[in-house]
Amino acid sequence: MKKTHVPFRLNMVFFVVFVLFSILILRLGELQIVFGDDFKRELQRTADVTVNNPVPRGKMYDRNGNTIVDNSPLNAITYTKSQNVTQKEMLDTAGKLAKLITMDTSKIPIRDKKDFWITQHPKEAKAKITKKEWAQYNQKKLDDTEIYQLELDRVTDQELNSFSKEELTTLAIYRQFNSGFALTPQIVKNKNVTADEYAIVSENLENLPGVDTTTDWERKYDYGTTLKSILGDVTTSDQGIPKELLDKYIAQGYSRNDRVGKSYLELKYEDVLHGQKAKVKSVTDKSGKILSTETVSEGKRGDDLVLTIDMDLQQQVEKIIEEEMWSAKSKPNTGVMDRAFVVVMNPNTGEILSMAGKLIGKDKNGKTVMNDYASGTFTSSYNVGSAVKGATVLTGYQTGAIKPGSIQLDEPLKIKNTPIKKSWKTFGAINDLRALQVSSNVYMWKTVIAMAGGKYVPNGTLNMNTAKTFNTMRQSFAQFGLGARTGIDLPNEMSGFQGTENNLPGKLMDLAIGQYDTYTAMQLAQYVSTIANGGNRVQPHIVKEIREPVMDSNTLGPIIEEIEPKVLNRLDMKDAWIKRVQEGFRMVMQVGDGTATSTFRSAPYSPAGKTGTAQAFYDGSVKSLHGTEVWNLSLVSYAPSTNPEVAIAVVVPWAYSGNSGPGINNLIGRRVLDAYFDLKKKRQLTEDVTGTEQPTTQTSTNTTQNSQQTGQ
Template sequence: MTKEEKKRKRKMLPVRLNALFLVVFFIFCGIVLRLGVVQIVYGQDYKKELERKEETDVSSTVPRGKMYDRNYTPLVDNEPLNAITYTRSSATSQEDRLAIAKALSGLIEQNTDKVTERDKKDYWIMTRPDEAKKKITSEDRQKVEDGEIPEDKLYELQLSRITEQDLADISEKELEVLAIKRQMDAGYAMTPQTIKNKGVTPEEVAAVSGQLEDLPGVDITTDWERKYPYKSMLRTMIGSISSPEQGIPKEQRDTFLAKGYSLNDRVGTSYLEMQYEDVLQGEKARAKNITDREGNILETQIISEGKSGKDLILTLDVELQQEVEKIIEEELKAAKKESGTEMLDRAFVVMMDPRNGEVLTMAGKQIVKDDSGVQKINDYSLGAMTSSYTMGSAVKGATVLAGYQSGAIKPGTSLLDEPLYIKGSPAKKSYETMGTVNDLEALKRSSNVYMFKTAIEMGDGEYKKNSSLPLDTGAFSEMRNYFSQFGLGVPTGIDLPNEATGYKGTSVTPGLLLDLSIGQYDTYTPLQLAQYVSTIANGGYRMKPQMVKEIREPDPSEGIGPAVRSSEPHVLNKLDMDKDQIERVQEGFRQVMQEKKGTGYGYFMGADYSPAGKTGTAQAFYDGPNKSKFLAPTFNLTMVGYAPHDKPEVAFSVVVPWAYDKSSNSNSVNKVISKRIMDKYFELKEKHDKENLEQKNIDKIEEKAIKKEVE
């Protein structure tokens, strides 16, 4: 390289460096400019973004699942409601909520019935601070300084010194503000709390919607409440749900919270609503609240829209239920007009399909007096499974089968029906002396003595006139064990909580074993009685009673969605007896209803549905309201049955406790109710069969028309 070339190269180096420095300078200026924009122009925005934090799992209610009868008629529905809600952030103060409540009070009307005296006192102190200070004396403050009382005691003193005159100073408008704030305070942080959901007018919705930007935490949404198309019918069995104020029960709080519930969620608190809570509740709508460090909600992001609860299709037939309830009411009122019925106040009917255990009707009515002393009849369907009574001769089918199974008697065994004179006790006899009767005659005519002698044989006893009757006390357990195979004295397995199992007598004196054999010692529920007769009707299979037939997805457009679960028939146990033994009792039950001298023949003779069954009367003592007023013995009337006798499709139990006392010549309300409900069942069946046939014919005609049109 020459000297000139070297000189030229040295001259070019500063130029390149200057160009590089210029480029670096522009880059640096760009960075400074960008930092300036970020810090000065968007500084506050980015600061807020850095201070943001997320609060997840905020949920809101969805409609609860509905309930339908077996024919898809709605029994429990949901009525949609406009709702005004408030979601409290962790940073919101009492003063903030008071300001929002005041603003809301100018936009909506709020009921003040729930405002308590304590609410008023708290509000008075908050809104009248100067007057509230005067409620605390210098002596009070000195006690705090001296450590005699804690600081928070001063607030209690303020509350105690607020007079009625002070509270009278709160205006009606202020009470409305207080009622709104009371609802706002009841909610939990980050959880929507209902301020008003009943009677929200379109004008109120529009007014609040237009002011939402100035009402932080307030929102307009949709809520629901339970609707009962059939009013009080089956309400005790359907059960209840809690209100938003009650929320989840305290004793179940941990369980529900672990499942993702909120503290103010409405949940089932009894019977079907409680038993199927997991199905009916649905999947709540969930959102994510974005808040700043102070807890103010900056943004709400929807995570999931939620899904309504699944629907229950019950086994009940609402049309049959209505008719049965009507019959019970009419016959209760008619029986009450008879003499000796002062204790009579209730009656029950259970009808079920003995082939699969589906409960078709569970009805109960109770006569009560309101505060003014006026008599009325209330729904008491629940009593069919929660109350128990001595059932009398209706259980004699179980006694005869127990006799067969134990070897005490055999099909065709004949025994002498005669008064039994046991030392130290009144004569034990049937309602009439029948002479020699076999097992069928004993059932048909309802011989007590036949059952007594069967029980004596089971207890390894020997009857001698006017002598004592020693028996093996183990016979009590043996007979109860046989009875339990029919469902008597044990849980039926129904898919409802709080089922009663009845009372087992504790004394084991010989005479009581004889009483047990004719249904006059232990007590059973009307539902147990229905399960017992169903077991006889179907040939010895004890079926689990079922209240829910299907569980279906909700379908807003069609009403009924696809089934997600169907209840299959469930056999709890099979009687360990020969087929001919069960058929023998079935024949005895047929004769009760269809042959002369049968105790049910006078009411069921000529019935074209071929009934079978057993009547019952039990001497008892009143155990209802004001029982100290009624100490005299009374009589329970019962009846069980099924039809047709050779292919049973419906079984029933009728129980009328305390139907009459000794001053009366008795009555037959149990038989009248039984006949009427069975007539009605087959009448409705014929009607539905006709309707189904007509519909099939219409479908065929439409199908032909469509086919012809296509061709």
């Protein structure tokens, strides 16, 4: 029988299949076990990268819901750098974009121009290196950095000036491309982007890898320069984060080119105003090319600030200061007066209703103008004179130097080896209330002499514990906020300057009448508020509420935080003593020959307060102007005298020279209080008619006063 070979052939087939499967299994095992981690890393390089995109800042409103600071939309052109993009690719894209838009090229640094010239002229740049230097390079005596520095040093001005306008535009764009992180949109241009530029770039995006068109924003100030110095500034996208704050903000998730607050409210409340960035996920391949993008979260505009400021009142106060300063400057002896400050405060809550400062200066054309200097209300300090005498009397009560009703003889003081010291007028026997009413210097001096354990004897010397009493006085004054930071929620507050000759009796006497240490207008407002409210030193604040933003709307969102009144300390004094000084302050403005009755007696809102005049410290010393002295004027006041609802402080440094001048402190103070109560009345009338409060403006009554004398 003939044998068949089919089983053998099948066996061969099975064997071959077995071998092939074995090889496949071995190969798969090798790929998974030996090269698995490598392939896993390759897959991970095709990753999801999430970046944060900036959002508009929070807005600012006044206490009545009027928008003060907003965000104005801007057409913008951006560039997002991919992870592995080359310099040549970026320059190529920048060159294409340069044909479509204009750029400001005036601020390109010389170093960047040199770098760009070397990039554009590599052969010419290398030719600037001598054969000897190349030999040193080959011998490793010079490295790449040193060779490149030699090339930079040898680029001539003529070569730098050879750039065409389009080349400079390309460089300006390239600089913007390079200023951001990979996968993070960077502003290329957001100022003066024309509609044509925006449209043509949008039409050519497919030929401009990384470039996009979008909407950006800039800060908009609805009230112009009003309160501008307090609102603060924000850095530009070019400036980014200030160097001194870079580490802090980078640790908080900021990008280098993020816009941040750099002064006052914008800086103080940066964490509130900055908002939550939008999160965008970019899917990239292993080369870094963006394959797709997806918005993870839309982000949220920064929270809004509601300020304690009443912008209607603020505008009126600023106008009053300007009008009274220009009016005063038209009178004799006012040559050095160049500034004035006003703080309007709720004495019970510490809410700042208005803080205004004006400074006369020159604009860029040399024209004399009045500039905003509201920050000076708490960053500059001056001798304020007799306005502080309420604190002196209360310190006298506290130390036992005097008692309520104590009578002292106001007479010229003849102290051995000292010029005669006297009040602006001799008043004879007076008590504490009369001393405040007419602003007796002698009463204050005799009080502080007794406080220091001394006794006045005509033509004798004063044996006093001066140094200890200086400490006692300053510690007591600090209870009112005089010579201490008020705690206002703004940066850079100063506490004032203390005189250093603390062993001289005459300087202690000067301190008692406000002519030694210096104080700010904000401190004066806190001081008079402490007296007005019965002894609570309340912390002043300019932010009233923090609210959630309402997107694409000017309406106020829900309250996140409401700033509650904060009492920093309570005067360690009897209520009866404080009421005694309150009565003295009322007499200053409403009774007989009080130093401010000519200005305030007719006021229907029952004001109380204290005036002040002090020798001015001008350019670091008492200034002599044509043989006469220069004076600071001040005023502290509150109203009504019972249950006060508003307190003010006025400071006018270097108001006049000579023996007399315009009483600009009282003129400003009366008009400011008039403005407050007139505005309140008109709003109440409007509310009664319409059922809603309608902020309005008004014209205040102007009053006049011819002069003030030292110590008033």
